[in-house]
Amino acid sequence: MIKIRGLILCAVLCTAVLLTGCSTKVSHKSPEAVVKSLISAYQNQEEDAVKKCFGLDSDKKADEGVQKEIDYNLKYFKAHEAKKVKFEKANVLGTVDKKELVYVWYNYEVNIKKEIQKVPALSFYFVKEKDKKYYVVLAKDVTDEMSQASREEYTKFVKTEEYKEYEKEYEAFIRKNPKYENSLQNKFKELSR
Secondary structure, three states, X not given: OHHXXXXXXXXXXXXXXXXXXXXXXXXXXXXXXXXXXXXXXHHOOOHHHHHXXXXXXXXOOOOHHHHHHHHHHXXXXXXXXXXXXXXXXXXXXXXXXXXXXXXEEEEEEEEEOOEEEEEEEEEEEEEEEEOOEEEEOOHXXXXXXXXXXXXXXXXXXXXXXXXXXHHHHHHHHHHHOOOHHHHHHHHHHHHHO
């Protein structure tokens, strides 16, 4: 009887784990960590985790503009049909109005021509600190001053060895897969209908 109860309990726990899936753990410990959490949440199609990265209540409905931003990025990541994303580098490029501009280089790992290939990608986000935790700044909250600062930092960044390395890898991927960008656009349009 005890063995049967143990087996039933084990089956219930296993079912619970399988139904919850592998959820994205959101880290607010550093600007780079929260940006990586956001990218992972988009990759895993976990809207609640995305909202947590922005400091939004995942139980409440986001306003229309914010929801459009979230939906757009969820669809964009889904269009890649990546098995996972792998992070290469992340760093703070600069600070403006107490908000840090973070870049993250990651690779979508996609199955093309029966092999897993890395699609290099760069993303830039502003991050703010609140109560010793970091949160990604929503696009609607990026000021003109922040936009100007990000353009200036990007201009400096494209002259770095890191960017040149990224660009070299991206160009090599596109030479090997010249139709990838068009295919991605078509998949994204299909998801957006």
